[in-house]
Amino acid sequence: MLISWINKFSLIDYPWQTSCIVFTPGCNFRCGFCHNSEFVLPEKLKEVNKNLIPEKAIFNFLVKRKWLLNWVSICGWEPTIHKDLPKFCKRVKEMWFLVKLDTNGQSPKIIKYLLDNKLVDYIAMDIKNEIWKFSESAWVELDEKPYLESIKLILNSNIDYEFRTTVIKWIHTKEKIDNISKYIVWAKAYYLQNYRTWKTLDKNFKWESFSDKELEEFKNIWNLYIDKVWIRN
Template identity: 35%
Template structure:
């Protein structure tokens, strides 16, 4: 039997699932190495306290009296083959499930949607394709996979959103323009400004955005 470990759980959140109070489950590891990542310890180090699946599920069984939803985030959850089976257990507990993803595993996303295991997806758009490597800390060109995930969402009936983190010093106005032009009229697009971490110092030179479709949060 595969031993499944998580990077932790936050038992109460008002902001991680639209219109629902949720718990947040963190998966370890990521196929990106974003230098500005605020979850960098669980994304690309081993410097965190792991939690076995049984302990996560026991907490969620107890929390069912108070909350109705779970957000799965990371790291990048879709790099883990155990994700569908874990989500099945959440659905057996009658939780609504939201997935945060970078979009690089379209096959996993398609599987989750087609098997009715997911209720909401938040997909990160890091930058315009030409600027992706700077934001994700790798030279791998993965936007073709992200584009496939975008198409899967757009051709599904699932509720979803797109979001971008603007990183002063790495992001630029062209990234914002790309994101706004990319969005369809009925789609939800959000943008936030990155905060400094122990590894990356951001400059606050961008405080006012010339945005039309995007919502700053």
């Protein structure tokens, strides 16, 4: 699997447990607010792909850190665009690590395969917007069915998971927040992430973060449908 970077140690990615984070290059979305366009845009990816980390080096690293790490977190940009993701997860699982997957939910087939074959222990899925307004956030024409399917698969799975939305002032209104939360009624966990960055894929993207008070108001909406809602500020 193509791997562009590894964060060798984290206590945050899976709270209170140790993990390393493996980053795969490329994404099928083009969110204007994406802060890592060099790992998303094909013309920039050419440079990134000159410095990929060989899988062998990752597995050598994992062998050495087996005593320290509980989780291997696979995130991107978008890991499910890589056909060999299941094979990579299998090897990691065979080393007795727990596997966390971060995804934008674009590929229910892969998510199903990973769940059916017990190749993943935790999934974090982004819900960027109301499903029928996904294109407004992801900036590509999208068919909503795969996302609804991924949500259903994750909700019905027997692993732990989280859904999350990065809230952006000019995209997310209270009404949208209310609509988003209805897709995942009674989900185990939902994270509300405030948008804070200055480096964006679309240079003209004007961003503004929500205030703590506004985030609390959103949280209250989600609390109507979901037990555990957290704010990542």
